[in-house]
Amino acid sequence: MTLLSLQQIRKSFGQNNVINDLSLTVKKGEFVSIIGPSGSGKSTIFNMIGGLLTPDDGIISMNGQKINGKRGSISYMPQSPSLLPWRTILDNVVLGQELQGNVDKEKAAEMLTKAGLGTYIHSLPHELSGGMKQRTAFIRALLSPQPIILLDEPFSALDELTRAEMQRWLIDIWEQHQPTILFVTHNIEEALYLSDKIVILSNRPASIKGSYHVPFPRPRQGDIMLDSDFLQCKKDIYRALTE
Amino acid sequence: MKKRLPKGWSPFVVLLLLLSLWEIIVRLADVPEWFLPSPTAILHEAITGWSNFSGHMFSTVQLAVLGFIIGTSIGLLTAMLLHVVPFLREAVYPLLILSQNIPIIVLAPLLVVWFGFGLLPKLIVITLVCFFPITIAALDGFKQTPQDLKTYMMMAGASSKQLFWKLELPYSLSSLFSGIKISATYSVMGAVISEWLGAQTGIGVYMTLASSSFRTDRVFVAIFAIMIISMLFFAIIRIAEKRFIRWRIKEEEKE
Numbered sequence: 096m097t098l099l100s101l102q103q104i105r106k107s108f109g110q111n112n113v114i115n116d117l118s119l120t121v122k123k124g125e126f127v128s129i130i131g132p133s134g135s136g137k138s139t140i141f142n143m144i145g146g147l148l149t150p151d152d153g154i155i156s157m158n159g160q161k162i163n164g165k166r167g168s169i170s171y172m173p174q175s176p177s178l179l180p181w182r183t184i185l186d187n188v189v190l191g192q193e194l195q196g197n198v199d200k201e202k203a204a205e206m207l208t209k210a211g212l213g214t215y216i217h218s219l220p221h222e223l224s225g226g227m228k229q230r231t232a233f234i235r236a237l238l239s240p241q242p243i244i245l246l247d248e249p250f251s252a253l254d255e256l257t258r259a260e261m262q263r264w265l266i267d268i269w270e271q272h273q274p275t276i277l278f279v280t281h282n283i284e285e286a287l288y289l290s291d292k293i294v295i296l297s298n299r300p301a302s303i304k305g306s307y308h309v310p311f312p313r314p315r316q317g318d319i320m321l322d323s324d325f326l327q328c329k330k331d332i333y334r335a336l337t338e
Numbered sequence: 339m340k341k342r343l344p345k346g347w348s349p350f351v352v353l354l355l356l357l358s359l360w361e362i363i364v365r366l367a368d369v370p371e372w373f374l375p376s377p378t379a380i381l382h383e384a385i386t387g388w389s390n391f392s393g394h395m396f397s398t399v400q401l402a403v404l405g406f407i408i409g410t411s412i413g414l415l416t417a418m419l420l421h422v423v424p425f426l427r428e429a430v431y432p433l434l435i436l437s438q439n440i441p442i443i444v445l446a447p448l449l450v451v452w453f454g455f456g457l458l459p460k461l462i463v464i465t466l467v468c469f470f471p472i473t474i475a476a477l478d479g480f481k482q483t484p485q486d487l488k489t490y491m492m493m494a495g496a497s498s499k500q501l502f503w504k505l506e507l508p509y510s511l512s513s514l515f516s517g518i519k520i521s522a523t524y525s526v527m528g529a530v531i532s533e534w535l536g537a538q539t540g541i542g543v544y545m546t547l548a549s550s551s552f553r554t555d556r557v558f559v560a561i562f563a564i565m566i567i568s569m570l571f572f573a574i575i576r577i578a579e580k581r582f583i584r585w586r587i588k589e590e591e592k593e
Contacts (some may be wrong), residue, residue, distance in 0.1 A: 167495015177490035
């Protein structure tokens with residue numbers, strides 16, 4: 096079932112055509128990654144889905160309903176954790192719910208505990224490490240009532256080790272809850288390891304260069320990154336990106 | 339922690355030195371009391387004249403607190419209004435700065451002409467000195483809200499009302515408090531000036547009477563009282579600030 100669809104989206108800023116004829120669909124429960132060179136307009140795509148920008152042409156729809164320029168249809172996890180510094184971790188993770196109406200603190204506390212943040216429920220964000228802050232931000236997105244989560248390069252500011260740990264963690268959580276995720280990254284390995292489908296963007300003006308189905312079974316094992324199939328896939332995508 | 343103790347005490351040491359110097363000079367040069375009384379003479383007057391002075395002081399404190407509350411509210415409301423309506427901000431902001439160039443001393447008698455000798459003109463004077471630091475501080479605070487937090491809130495579907503109450507206002511608190519601290523100390527000065535307009539009681543009245551009868555020691559009692567009250571106000575606001583924005587203070591300590 097198609098949850099989110101973008102049809103022939105076009106967006107220019109003045110003379111500068113950023114997105115041209117971009118179409119994309121995300122099915123319910125699917126983990127889709129968008130990968131593209133930096134400056135290829137990934138953030139513009141997210142801002143349009145989030146309703147902060149309106150496309151010049153084309154239709155964005157969620158569950159069959161047009162959401163062009165409509166805010167609040169998606170749940171979002173940005174590159175920086177963006178936690179409110181005066182709120183405790185618990186109060187932070189319910190923020191997405193709070194903006195939409197209903198707050199369920201019990202469920203929030205339960206999820207935080209499962210995510211290994213149980214002892215930090217009443218701490219303030221600055222007491223947490225970078226990785227823990229990102230987990231908090233992800234749980235906030237997961238608890239928000241919207242049907243799809245947009246992740247905007249969430250691990251790019253973390254060090255290599257934390258990053259690998261976070262990927263592992265994300266995949267565990269994803270396999271438990273199966274939320275629909277649209278994930279932006281410029282890291283091919285990360286995209287391959289995490290997603291069901293990889294969408295490759297072209298340089299400006301951005302459009303879809305190709306769509307790539309990830310063949311590895313779920314639940315994903317950590318060691319598939321060392322597999323020869325994995326390397327082959329990585330090569331294919333790399334070639335497609337640089338063509 | 340080791341360094342903190344001398345840091346807090348050094349102003350007192352300097353103050354004590356200055357007062358001693360003052361005392362010594364007055365005594366050595368045999369300065370007449372009506373010209374410049376010594377600190378001990380001032381202290382003596384403060385103690386013996388307390389029953390007379392305390393009434394004046396409490397009346398001023400009352401006036402200052404009332405004026406401060408009104409001034410702060412008006413300042414905050416002005417800031418909110420200007421923040422929500424960008425056009426107003428553009429149009430009114432320069433006028434706000436201009437309003438601070440009107441000398442209060444000149445304006446005060448005019449206010450008496452317009453509003454008589456009651457409470458109203460006095461409160462207007464205090465409000466005029468109090469609201470400006472608050473408005474500027476609040477506007478700056480709203481503006482300084484980090485863009486990434488704003489983007490998150492908007493992507494998550496926050497309405498502009500939610501954006502303001504859940505993000506911009508709490509974020510501006512630390513900046514707002516610097517404004518409030520300035521206003522709190524100004525309010526005492528504003529109250530004293532407003533009492534010169536014509537009042538029955540108050541430090542302003544006491545001061546005018548003292549200076550016209552060459553009771554210089556009493557003038558100094560009034561000056562020191564104003565300083566102490568201002569400092570107390572400042573301390574109270576500082577305590578409130580610590581309670582309200584604990585996160586900020588903790589963050590700073592960490593860095």
